[in-house]
Amino acid sequence: MVVVIGSGAGGGTLAFELSQKGIDVVVLEAGARRAVADFRNDDMAMFALFSWLDERTTSGNWSVGRTSPGLPVWTCKTVGGTTAHWGACALRFQPHEFKARTTYGSILGTSTMDWPFDYAEIAPWYDRAEDKLGVTGTHGIPHLPVSNNGKILYAGARALGYTAVGQTHMAINSQPRAGRPACQQAGYCVAGCTFAAKWSTLYTEIPAAELTGRCEVRAESHVLKIEHDRQGRVSGVIYADAEGNRQRQRARVVCLAANSIESPRLLLNSASSMFPAGLANSSGQVGKNYTRHVSGSVFAVFDKPVHMYRGTTQSSFVQDEAPHHDARGFAGGYLLELISMGLPALAANFAPGRWGREYASILDSYDHLAGVWIVGEDLSVESNRVSLHHERKDRFGLPIANVHSDDHPNDLAMQEHAYRQAAALYEAVGATRTVRVPPYPATHNMGTNRMADNPRDGVVNRFGRSHDIANLFVSDGSQFTSSSAENPTLTIVALAIRQADHIAGLMGRNEL
Numbered sequence: 001m002v003v004v005i006g007s008g009a010g011g012g013t014l015a016f017e018l019s020q021k022g023i024d025v026v027v028l029e030a031g032a033r034r035a036v037a038d039f040r041n042d043d044m045a046m047f048a049l050f051s052w053l054d055e056r057t058t059s060g061n062w063s064v065g066r067t068s069p070g071l072p073v074w075t076c077k078t079v080g081g082t083t084a085h086w087g088a089c090a091l092r093f094q095p096h097e098f099k100a101r102t103t104y105g106s107i108l109g110t111s112t113m114d115w116p117f118d119y120a121e122i123a124p125w126y127d128r129a130e131d132k133l134g135v136t137g138t139h140g141i142p143h144l145p146v147s148n149n150g151k152i153l154y155a156g157a158r159a160l161g162y163t164a165v166g167q168t169h170m171a172i173n174s175q176p177r178a179g180r181p182a183c184q185q186a187g188y189c190v191a192g193c194t195f196a197a198k199w200s201t202l203y204t205e206i207p208a209a210e211l212t213g214r215c216e217v218r219a220e221s222h223v224l225k226i227e228h229d230r231q232g233r234v235s236g237v238i239y240a241d242a243e244g245n246r247q248r249q250r251a252r253v254v255c256l257a258a259n260s261i262e263s264p265r266l267l268l269n270s271a272s273s274m275f276p277a278g279l280a281n282s283s284g285q286v287g288k289n290y291t292r293h294v295s296g297s298v299f300a301v302f303d304k305p306v307h308m309y310r311g312t313t314q315s316s317f318v319q320d321e322a323p324h325h326d327a328r329g330f331a332g333g334y335l336l337e338l339i340s341m342g343l344p345a346l347a348a349n350f351a352p353g354r355w356g357r358e359y360a361s362i363l364d365s366y367d368h369l370a371g372v373w374i375v376g377e378d379l380s381v382e383s384n385r386v387s388l389h390h391e392r393k394d395r396f397g398l399p400i401a402n403v404h405s406d407d408h409p410n411d412l413a414m415q416e417h418a419y420r421q422a423a424a425l426y427e428a429v430g431a432t433r434t435v436r437v438p439p440y441p442a443t444h445n446m447g448t449n450r451m452a453d454n455p456r457d458g459v460v461n462r463f464g465r466s467h468d469i470a471n472l473f474v475s476d477g478s479q480f481t482s483s484s485a486e487n488p489t490l491t492i493v494a495l496a497i498r499q500a501d502h503i504a505g506l507m508g509r510n511e512l
Contacts, residue, residue, distance in 0.1 A: 001026060001250065001251055001252050001253075002023055002026075002252065002254075002255060003025075003236070004018075004025055004026070004027045004255045004257060004475070005223050005237065005254065005255065005258050005266070006027075006030075006257035006475075006476065007027050007029040007079050007201060007202075008076070008083050008259070008476070009081065009083050009086075009476070009492040009493050009496070010477070010492045010493075010495070011027060011081065011258075011475060012027075012081065012202075012204075012205040012206050013132075013201065013205050013493050013497060014257065015205065015217075016205035016206070016209040016215075017497055018214075018215075018500050019214035020209075021504045024215075026215075026216050026251075027206070027215065027216070027217045028218050028221040028239055028249065029079050029081075029217065029219050029220075030222040030223070030262075031076065032079070033079040034050065034084070036192075036196045036202075036203060039192035040191070040194070041187075041191060042191060043190070043341060043342040044344045044345060046188075046191040047345075049078075049192075050192070051075075051076060052075045052262075053071075053077070054400070055392065056072060056073070056402070056403060057069070057072075057403070058070075058072035058402065058405075059403075059404045060406045061406050063439055064438075064442060065405070067438060068441045071441050072442065073403060073441055073443070073445050074441040074442065075261065075443075075445065080203075080206065081201065081257075082443070083200040083202065083489070084192050084200055085190050086190065086198075087313050088170050088172045088189060088198045088199060088314070089168050089170060089171075089314045089317075090129075090130065090170060090487070091487055093486050094323065096323075097332075097485070098119050098481075098482075099114045099118065100113065100114060100115075100377075100380075100482040101114045103324055103331075104332065110381055110410070111288075111380045111382040112379050112380050112482060113450075113457060113482070116452060116462035122494060125494040126491075128494070129493040129494040129497060130169075133171035135490070136167070136169055136171075136174050137167065141177070143170075144170055144172060144174045144183055144315045145311065145315070146316055147185075147311025147316070148310065149310075149311065149338050149340055149370050149371065150316030152302070152306060153317075153336070154316065155429045156425035156426050156429045157318045157336075160421070162318055164322075165319070166316065167315055167316055168314055168317045170312065171198065171490075172189070172193070178204070180197055180204075181195050181196065183195070185310065185312060187309045187340065188313075189314070219242075220242035221239045221240070221241055222239055222396070223237050223239045224237075224246070224396055224398060226254055226256075226266065226267070226279055226472070227270075228275070228469070232468075233469060234251060234253075236248055236250040236254075237254060251471075252471065253471045253472075253473065255474075255475045255503075256449075256474050258476065260290065260446055260477050261403060262401070263449055263476055263478045264287035264449055265388065265399075267286050268287060268388050269398050279466075279469060279472065280449070280467070280469055281459070281468070282455070282468050283457065283467070285449075285452075285457070286459055288382050288384075289384065289385070290386055290403065290405060290446075290447055291378040291379070291446045292378055292405070292439075293375050293376055293377070294334060294378050295439040296374045296436065296439050297372065297437040297440075298371070298372050298423055298426065298434055299362070299369050299371045299434070299435050300370045300423075300426035300434045300435075301369060301433040302368050302369075305367045305368055306369060306370045308370050309341070309342060314337050314338050315338060316338050317335055317336060317337045318335065318372075318425075321335070321336070321421065322485045322486075329413050330410045330417065331377075332379065332410070333485045334375060334417075334485050335486065336372045336374065336375075336418070336425070337375055339371045340371055349437075362435060374415065374419070374422065375485060375486070376418060377414075377482070378483045379408055379410050379482075379483075380447060380450075380481075380482055381406065384405045386401050387401070387404065388402070389401070444477075444483070445478075446477040446478065446480040446483050446488055447477075447480050447481070448478040450479060451481045459479075460479050463498070464495065464499050475495070
């Protein structure tokens with residue numbers, strides 16, 4: 001029996017792949033199970049319905065710690081995990097990003113490392129992931145149409161001399177595929193797709209896994225601790241069911257896919273006399289090297305209506321700044337991706353702490369706004385970490401997570417460059433005003449159980465297998481060695497498919 005903790009991009013994919021291979025799987029998901037019929041084109045209502053709102057704290061000098069101290073990251077607590085709300089931008093990492101230390105060199109204050117493998121090794125798994133998700137612009141699948149928001153982005157980018165401008169690779173059907181309809185351009189992608197055109201494990205991988213008869217999904221099953229036997233192998237998990245009763249599920253293998261905050265928290269909360277620093281933590285690296293993305297947004301006001309909310313939210317982007325160029329004064333690169341929000345969400349997130357006539361005038365111009373989101377590589381810093389709070393506990397009596405992040409000078413230099421370029425882009429096509437928006441609660445969370453060939457440098461090996469405990473795996477973005485300039489979900493899925501093949505091989509040879 002393989003126990004998978006979490007049902008999002010990593011856990012949901014892994015459950016499907018393993019069950020297809022004839023392996024029995026139990027998926028334990030802390031959140032409730034929703035249906036597409038529960039989704040509404042209402043940003044705020046859906047945020048309340050499926051967000052992870054359990055208490056967390058934050059520290060460090062990052063702006064999110066000031067603007068959103070009680071919600072430093074935005075993840076989901078529902079079957080399907082954060083694939084219920086993601087914008088479905090499905091991009092491959094660039095080859096150099098798998099060799100960050102080699103490419104960027106030693107940068108003071110960072111703990112940047114190369115991944116244990118290169119792009120060529122992961123490329124076939126990217127192919128499989130793109131086919132699974134139905135990613136537009138791959139496998140002969142047409143791109144989604146360009147929105148008004150995108151047309152302005154294109155015009156401004158070309159006015160600046162950018163050439164790598166186009167339609168984003170999206171895990172949203174541009175035509176009917178895999179039993180799901182085509183996108184209807186409603187514009188509420190991150191509120192949960194009411195048409196199920198967007199790929200989400202909630203209605204793709206999870207039901208297909210259950211149909212094999214090999215997979216059981218237990219919703220509202222909050223895992224509290226991973227247990228181990230006298231030999232130091234994981235033997236099962238303790239979880240609280242929907243009524244709060246504690247249950248035990250035995251396991252031959254445990255795969256941890258609870259996201260980059262809850263996965264290290266669970267390992268740390270599973271400390272024992274044999275593993276006093278937490279499970280899989282002989283290196284002391286569990287929870288460390290937390291990365292998100294260098295982020296922020298720029299909105300522009302135009303004389304004529306834009307209606308940015310019409311069309312797929314992230315269907316266009318600019319890639320010219322994504323490669324690494326030393327001359328810019330920072331390592332790594334960034335993307336400029338379309339962004340839009342419903343009016344209530346915009347009012348809540350547009351300018352935390354602002355008020356008055358200036359703020360109101362921007363909201364008054366809602367239908368005249370265009371917007372772009374900065375997504376850049378956040379370099380690993382060991383002291384940026386997820387740790388257990390020394391005093392606060394959750395309703396089960398376990399320490400809650402504290403998310404600590406300090407902006408590195410490289411982050412700030414990249415962010416400033418991106419803010420300037422985005423503003424110049426809009427000004428080049430007649431914007432009457434541009435407004436910088438600070439980063440929102442982090443939605444791309446990575447790196448807290450990172451991969452490394454050397455057990456001293458990381459938590460898991462190139463297949464996500466714990467260096468310390470042979471039958472414990474990490475299957476989410478916390479295994480990332482570095483963050484890249486691209487959205488992480490496609491890479492999480494590719495690694496999960498690859499990991500499933502690896503686990504099945506080990507089990508078939510009785511090596512697990």
